[in-house]
Amino acid sequence: MPSPRRNYQVGSEYHFVIKGHNDQDIFHDEQDKLMYLKYLDKYASRYHISIHSYVLMTNHVHIQLSQSDNSDASIPRFAQCLSSLYARFYNRKYKRSGSLYKGKYYCEPIEDSLHSVRTKAYIETNPSRTKNPVAPDEYYWSSFAEENRLFAPTVRTSAPQGYLYMGRTPEERRIQYMAYARQMLRHWKSGLSQRKVPKVLPP
Numbered sequence: 001m002p003s004p005r006r007n008y009q010v011g012s013e014y015h016f017v018i019k020g021h022n023d024q025d026i027f028h029d030e031q032d033k034l035m036y037l038k039y040l041d042k043y044a045s046r047y048h049i050s051i052h053s054y055v056l057m058t059n060h061v062h063i064q065l066s067q068s069d070n071s072d073a074s075i076p077r078f079a080q081c082l083s084s085l086y087a088r089f090y091n092r093k094y095k096r097s098g099s100l101y102k103g104k105y106y107c108e109p110i111e112d113s114l115h116s117v118r119t120k121a122y123i124e125t126n127p128s129r130t131k132n133p134v135a136p137d138e139y140y141w142s143s144f145a146e147e148n149r150l151f152a153p154t155v156r157t158s159a160p161q162g163y164l165y166m167g168r169t170p171e172e173r174r175i176q177y178m179a180y181a182r183q184m185l186r187h188w189k190s191g192l193s194q195r196k197v198p199k200v201l202p203p
Contacts, residue, residue, distance in 0.1 A: 008067055008075045013052065013110035013160055016075075018083060019060040024095040026090065026100060027058055032162040034154070036061070039085050039153045052160035053120040055127065056141040060124040064110070064160055079105055110160075117162030120179040123169050128185055136181070168182050 008014070018027040025032035027033050033056050040063070044051050048069035055062050069075040087100040110116050122145075127139040136144045145156050159173075 003158060008071075010068060010070050011066060013064060013066045013116055013119070014075065014107050015110055015123075016063040016065055016066065016079065017106040018079075021099050021102050023059055023102065026061075026086075027056060028094075030034045031091075032090065036082075036086050036100060037141075039082050043078050043081045043085075045156070046081070047052045047074045049074065049078045051143070051155055051157045052116075052142040052163075053123045053157070054155065055123050055139075055143070057126060057130075062126060064116075064123055066160075075107065079107070083151065086157050096181055113162035113165055115162070116160045117177065118184065120160050121177070121184045122188070125181055125185045125188070129188060 028038070036056060038052065040054070043049070044065070048067055050068065052066065053062075054063040055063065065075070066077075067078075072198060076096045083101060083105065090100055091097055110119055111166060122127035123160050124142055127134040127142070128136060134201040136142065137148060143155070150151060161178060163173060166180070
């Protein structure tokens with residue numbers, strides 16, 4: 001799977017998305033999701049990638065990440081290993097061949113602290129914006145579930161840049177973030193532009 005050409009910077013955050021070919025499902029059961037999370041944690045560690053948030057949906061994946069290795073190749077290699085190893089597992093399990101994914105993965109830079117926390121909220125509220133919405137605290141396959149101890153952590157995560165500005169203590173940050181995520185979810189569901197959402201972070 002070819003990777004988009006980009007100069008990846010140490011410490012900068014990126015929003016990674018990959019989708020199933022023709023929008024087909026890439027996860028069918030719990031075993032599939034657990035295997036993907038196993039590969040996610042393994043190759044993030046191998047290529048010095050920090051995972052800040054993620055969600056596994058039925059036919060696509062969102063990951064907020066950054067790299068600590070001073071190499072343009074870290075994120076592409078991580079993406080290549082994660083995607084190809086899971087595709088190999090999937091094709092073997094379901095006795096199929098051919099591409100599992102919809103072309104190249106998407107990996108765009110996150111611009112600033114507000115964009116960072118907005119991306120985390122966008123990713124973790126994704127299950128609430130489907131045809132059959134599920135609240136973040138009722139959806140297991142996300143960083144929100146792991147951070148709030150809804151199940152035993154399988155992926156090592158760290159707070160994104162913007163989250164750290166939301167309060168002086170972990171509890172203050174958690175409360176501020178939850179309020180912000182609920183606010184963002186209302187705006188996304190109403191179809192309003194993200195740029196119209198009031199800023200809650202300090203200038």
